[in-house]
Amino acid sequence: DVKVTQSSRYLVKRTGEKVFLECVQDMDHENMFWYRQDPGLGLRLIYFSYDVKMKEKGDIPEGYSVSREKKERFSLILESASTNQTSMYLCASSLSAATDTQYFGPGTRLTVL
Amino acid sequence: QKEVEQDPGPLSVPEGAIVSLNCTYSNSAFQYFMWYRQYSRKGPELLMYTYSSGNKEDGRFTAQVDKSSKYISLFIRDSQPSDSATYLCAMTPSGSARQLTFGSGTQLTVLP
Numbered sequence: 394d395v396k397v398t399q400s401s402r403y404l405v406k407r408t409g410e411k412v413f414l415e416c417v418q419d420m421d422h423e424n425m426f427w428y429r430q431d432p433g434l435g436l437r438l439i440y441f442s443y444d445v446k447m448k449e450k451g452d453i454p455e456g457y458s459v460s461r462e463k464k465e466r467f468s469l470i471l472e473s474a475s476t477n478q479t480s481m482y483l484c485a486s487s488l489s490a491a492t493d494t495q496y497f498g499p500g501t502r503l504t505v506l
Numbered sequence: 507q508k509e510v511e512q513d514p515g516p517l518s519v520p521e522g523a524i525v526s527l528n529c530t531y532s533n534s535a536f537q538y539f540m541w542y543r544q545y546s547r548k549g550p551e552l553l554m555y556t557y558s559s560g561n562k563e564d565g566r567f568t569a570q571v572d573k574s575s576k577y578i579s580l581f582i583r584d585s586q587p588s589d590s591a592t593y594l595c596a597m598t599p600s601g602s603a604r605q606l607t608f609g610s611g612t613q614l615t616v617l618p
Contacts, residue, residue, distance in 0.1 A: 433610050434610055435510070436550070500549055
């Protein structure tokens with residue numbers, strides 16, 4: 394069974410803090426994704442990585458960066474958290490870039506005060 | 507106007523009812539259509555995956571795509587309390603997860 398884990402289920406940070414969200418997958422998947430999920434807006438892609446050290450911007454990358462130093466781990470970084478980054482963050486991984494192989498983690502609910 | 511529109515609900519039905527969930531879209535380039543189920547405090551899981559127009563059935567679930575009307579549906583027969591979840595539609599022109607566009611989700615509750 395594919396397992397995608399995220400480091401925290403709930404996180405509360407203050408405006409201006411640097412925030413790290415960690416995602417780990419245990420199935421040797423090439424592709425990893427970070428989404429945010431907001432009411433009324435669905436899931437929106439922040440960043441995508443198709444290999445170690447390789448990344449591609451998604452639809453809403455502003456205010457975020459990512460790091461993929463090892464195949465199994467994909468980190469999302471909020472350089473200076475702002476209140477409009479309060480959201481549910483979902484990590485996903487997939488064997489190929491095809492949608493039918495994508496598996497999601499349980500999500501991190503981030504609140505920025 | 508959003509590319510993918512989905513009625514957020516909430517939708518409550520009695521156990522055993524037939525449920526119909528729908529999405530409309532504006533981008534005629536979409537070719538691959540998906541339905542995800544998301545339980546409370548969990549990530550989405552892929553439920554149905556279809557290409558182009560037509561129907562696809564899997565147990566109690568049927569996905570229907572009408573590209574001429576830019577309209578997709580998910581039908582759940584003999585609904586169960588365990589079907590209570592948020593259902594998200596998603597679509598892409600290429601089959602690539604890099605180009606997925608999601609609907610906002612419909613919250614469904616099946617009452618015992």
